[in-house]
Amino acid sequence: MVSGGVRSILGEGPLWSAPDNAVFWVDILGKRLNRLSLEDDTVAGWDMPEAIGWVIERERGGLIAGFASGFAELDLDPLAIRPIVDPEIGVVENRMNDAKADCFGRIWAGTMPFSCSGETGAFYRLDPDRSCTRVDAPYTIPNGPAIAPDGATMFHTDTALRTIFRIAIRDDGGLGARTPHIVFEAGWGSPDGMTLDANGHLWVAHWGAGRVSRFDPAGSLERSIALPASQITSMTFAGPDLDRMFVTSAADGVDEQHGGALFEVDPGCRGLPTHKFGG
Template structure:
């Protein structure tokens, strides 16, 4: 992979916890959220403008639908967002009020895999779920304090799951029944490189992982070998997305969360949206079957 140019600010956001970037090929824009700021953001790269909407509770992720509406995973569950209105479609873990939805990805079969986490970042109460049509079923991995991902290999046969506090990226086969098989350790982020956050896979099968407190994005080969860290001028990089007509424009969300006043003064662009270009494209966005 050749990095074309250096990462630069795409738009000033100042997000407390920017997350969940995803390219909308239909509208040629990028959606992302500020979890702690309760904001849903829409960035138009053609004009450089940012539009923001107040979201219910804490939004963790957003996914465009084929009909032009959006799915938004907020604290209580999965919402449909259309015409400025959020409608709750699926409550997730209503019996665990301390949890919230955190990250998600669409499998090639149209199902959405989503993760939950302890909002206090203390208890191993987070898990993964598969939403397909009107059915939302729990998946099998062991509970985690902070789940991130999933992300899928280009053929959809492997799912990558991130256990953030353990600095572990797991891989599991996706079985014919839509359930993950036994998970194995795919890679571990070394001490001193921060914590693995949201994962994304490009068209060559390389796994990209945001590094919270790690000043960049890590790349791992399909066999789990660490390739490189792409540095950014802010400590907390949460997740990337591939966008643009050729899916070679990378967008990275970042966060101000946890930074001291001194650290924020030294990182004036913490919480902003960054961009850079690469020579290996990402995977085309998939509309969920909802």
């Protein structure tokens, strides 16, 4: 099923908002934020002044967004953007790419080069007090992360390496070593966005292979769901019971009927609640 009728150049960052009963997603290169209402299937959209990688809800209301110029508060009605911090001042060749909030109200976000080549990207943690810490580098195309409910473990990838890593999160917010968890086989494309379901299985978007897959806790492929677009970028569980899955895709560089669409698939399981930024 294709939802919303919107086509993105580079759809990414799907986010389930329970308060809005809606799914947000971004078009990074199209510089646009979209919102699909699950009440009536209507789509609203907002043009942004620069590339936008993701949005995350904020505990006190509104959104936090990852722009090419860094972290910012984002209000939609009326539209207002208030910068928080640029972790890479002067690095104009980079942009934000993917992020998640954890159970402690922290945001984990990666940066990458617009060109998708060269290890100029890094991984950052934005704490509720708005301090920003560089926690890992280098990266070419950081994607994920998927963070365990207790906030002690994350799964993260550098898409360019075709490997998903398991990383321990220390009590002080620092990270342990990247430990290879899943190495993509030939024909699988490259790992992109990820999320965990309520059973502890990892869902992964296959960029270049037209599907999403579910991996068991040991990292073995459990099943895949094919989609009518090749460049699949990320997914989120949605709905009051968290039993619906919405999947983003990209049209950049391909000529496909459904490239860049937002899809809905039946995951056959439930997801985890969406965490918010605590600051």
